[in-house]
Amino acid sequence: MRNCSFNRYRQTYLASRYIFTATVIVMLCLPGCAPGKKAVSVATGPVHHIVLKLSPGPDNPRNSEGSFVTLKDGRILFIYSRYTGNNSGDHSPAYLAGRYSADGGKTWTAQDAKIIDQEGGLNVMSVSLLRLKNGTIALFYLRKNSTVDCIPVVRFSNDEAKTWTAPVDCITDQKGYFVLNNDRVIQLPDGRLMLAVARHSSLADPKWQNKGALFAYYSDDNGKTWKAGKEVPTPAGVITQEPGLTALKDGRVMMYIRASGGAQYVSYSANRGATWSAALPFNLQSPLSPATIERIPSTGDLLAVWNNNDGSNIAIKGKRTPLTVAISKDEGRSWIHIRNLETDPDGWYCYIAIHFYKKDILLAYCAGSQQAKTHLSVTDISRIALTDVYKL
Known part of the structure; x- marks a missing residue:
C-alpha cells in the first residue's frame, strides 16, 4: 500500500490543481479534435488505489516494465525488471522478479x-506475459547483450509459472538492437501470435538511431518459430519508437507508435501483419512517450492509457504527466470517459501494463519523480473498478 503523510498528499493535491485544473472537471480538446468542435470532458480524481509500490533500495536502483497473468489457482503473478548494482540505466544489470x-x-x-x-x-528486461489459447503461459522479454545485440525471446510454462522452457529467439532473420515494450504481445482470434519492435541499430549500421525502424513479427505455431512482416512506412523527420499492437473487430491490426510531433502515430495491417499502411498521426496527443491500448474483455471496448499532454502547458511540456485513461467504443476513432489518474506535475508515468481481473483493472506503470531523478526507478500497481472508468 502507498504510505503517504497527510502533508505530502495535500502538497501533491494542491500542485495538481494548480497545474491542471481549478475544478474537478476540466474541458479540453483531445488531439485530432478539429477547430470549432465541442470540447471533451476530462475528469480528475483518485478513482484508483495504489496496492503495491516497488521503490528502489540497496542493490536495487530500479524496478520497471512488468506484466501480469492470472494463474489457474486464481492468483495473479506480476513479473518485472529488477535492476541490481548502483546504476538505473537501461543497460545496467537486471533480472526478472515476480510478486503474487x-x-x-x-x-x-x-x-x-x-x-x-x-x-x-547486459541484462534481461521488459516483460510481456500472455496466456495462450492452448493454455500455456508465454513469457516474453528482451535479452540484451550489447548496443547492437538485443532481441525479444520467449519461454513457456505448462505448470503455471513454476518452471520455464529454454528461451526461443523471436528474431532470427536480422541482427541488431530491437525494443519490444512490456505488456505488448497479442494473439489474434485465429491463434497467430504477434509482437511489434523498433530496431535502433544493427551489425551493418552500429550507430544508434533515435528513429527506430518498425517491424511486426508473427508466429503461427504458438511461438516456436517467427517471421517478419514488411517494415512500416514512417514519415521522414518524425521519431518513431516503441510500437504496440491491437487487434480490431474488422480483422485489421492497429499498430500504435510512440512518436515525436505531439501525438501517437498509427499504422494498420489488413493482412495480419504482412504489410502496413503509412504511419500517420493518431488522435491521442502526447509527448514522446509510449501509450498502451488493449481491449476490455467484458465490454469489447478499447482502453487507452497514455500521457494526455499536448504541450500547451509550458510547466509540463514534454513531460510524461498526467497519466490518463480513456474508452473507445468505435475502435479508436474517438475517445470518451477520459480521466486523469495521476496528475502530479513532478511525476513521470509510463511503461504501462494492463490486466483485467473480474470487475477490476490492474495497472502497473513507472511512477518516479523528475526532481528526485527516479523517473523509471519506481513502479506502482493500481487497482481500479471498471465501473469507475465508465462513470464520466
Whole structure:
C-alpha cells in the first residue's frame, strides 16, 4: 500500500490543481479534435488505489516494465525488471522478479521471487506475459547483450509459472538492437501470435538511431518459430519508437507508435501483419512517450492509457504527466470517459501494463519523480473498478 503523510498528499493535491485544473472537471480538446468542435470532458480524481509500490533500495536502483497473468489457482503473478548494482540505466544489470496476489490484486507478497536470472551480457528486461489459447503461459522479454545485440525471446510454462522452457529467439532473420515494450504481445482470434519492435541499430549500421525502424513479427505455431512482416512506412523527420499492437473487430491490426510531433502515430495491417499502411498521426496527443491500448474483455471496448499532454502547458511540456485513461467504443476513432489518474506535475508515468481481473483493472506503470531523478526507478500497481472508468 502507498504510505503517504497527510502533508505530502495535500502538497501533491494542491500542485495538481494548480497545474491542471481549478475544478474537478476540466474541458479540453483531445488531439485530432478539429477547430470549432465541442470540447471533451476530462475528469480528475483518485478513482484508483495504489496496492503495491516497488521503490528502489540497496542493490536495487530500479524496478520497471512488468506484466501480469492470472494463474489457474486464481492468483495473479506480476513479473518485472529488477535492476541490481548502483546504476538505473537501461543497460545496467537486471533480472526478472515476480510478486503474487491471492486476492485479486488487493495485496501482494512482500518478497521477490526470482523468475529468470540475468542471462544477457547486459541484462534481461521488459516483460510481456500472455496466456495462450492452448493454455500455456508465454513469457516474453528482451535479452540484451550489447548496443547492437538485443532481441525479444520467449519461454513457456505448462505448470503455471513454476518452471520455464529454454528461451526461443523471436528474431532470427536480422541482427541488431530491437525494443519490444512490456505488456505488448497479442494473439489474434485465429491463434497467430504477434509482437511489434523498433530496431535502433544493427551489425551493418552500429550507430544508434533515435528513429527506430518498425517491424511486426508473427508466429503461427504458438511461438516456436517467427517471421517478419514488411517494415512500416514512417514519415521522414518524425521519431518513431516503441510500437504496440491491437487487434480490431474488422480483422485489421492497429499498430500504435510512440512518436515525436505531439501525438501517437498509427499504422494498420489488413493482412495480419504482412504489410502496413503509412504511419500517420493518431488522435491521442502526447509527448514522446509510449501509450498502451488493449481491449476490455467484458465490454469489447478499447482502453487507452497514455500521457494526455499536448504541450500547451509550458510547466509540463514534454513531460510524461498526467497519466490518463480513456474508452473507445468505435475502435479508436474517438475517445470518451477520459480521466486523469495521476496528475502530479513532478511525476513521470509510463511503461504501462494492463490486466483485467473480474470487475477490476490492474495497472502497473513507472511512477518516479523528475526532481528526485527516479523517473523509471519506481513502479506502482493500481487497482481500479471498471465501473469507475465508465462513470464520466
